[in-house]
Amino acid sequence: MLIKRLDKYIPETADQIRKLLIELSRSKKDKGEIPESWFNDIINSPWHDLLIAEEDGQIIGCAAMSVIMGPGIKKNAYLEDFVTDKTVRGKGIGSALWNEMLKWATEKGCQKLEFTCGHGREIAQQFYKNHGATIYDTNFFRFELD
Numbered sequence: 086m087l088i089k090r091l092d093k094y095i096p097e098t099a100d101q102i103r104k105l106l107i108e109l110s111r112s113k114k115d116k117g118e119i120p121e122s123w124f125n126d127i128i129n130s131p132w133h134d135l136l137i138a139e140e141d142g143q144i145i146g147c148a149a150m151s152v153i154m155g156p157g158i159k160k161n162a163y164l165e166d167f168v169t170d171k172t173v174r175g176k177g178i179g180s181a182l183w184n185e186m187l188k189w190a191t192e193k194g195c196q197k198l199e200f201t202c203g204h205g206r207e208i209a210q211q212f213y214k215n216h217g218a219t220i221y222d223t224n225f226f227r228f229e230l231d
Contacts, residue, residue, distance in 0.1 A: 087184045091135040094124045101144040109168040145170045146178045152193050161189035164200035
């Protein structure tokens with residue numbers, strides 16, 4: 086197994102990542118192709134990366150990472166999407182990606198790794214607790230922009 090940062094857009098890779106993200110989706114519905122521009126924005130940004138776990142030419146896990154900055158928080162890493170293929174869960178792929186996320190955040194000069202994990206995702210929550218993450222009590226808000 087190899088973990089690397091996505092460094093170029095390849096349609097087959099994009100399709101494999103889309104299929105992984107369907108597993109992460111609560112609805113399990115395919116929302117269609119991910120635009121090439123999304124991948125290129127991540128690839129070309131110094132503040133974003135898509136970490137991918139690959140085995141035998143297949144993507145078996147990914148984690149979308151960003152750096153968030155502000156005067157009160159300085160620099161923190163933010164994990165947006167983190168998923169492993171259901172066929173490889175329990176084989177250490179998630180832990181390997183987790184370690185790579187921590188390395189990535191450290192390389193970017195971040196002080197913390199932050200993320201959300203929804204209700205009903207007990208297995209994921211237990212994974213995070215087992216890897217030393219703690220729950221930060223807050224309310225998560227969202228405002229839809231046009």
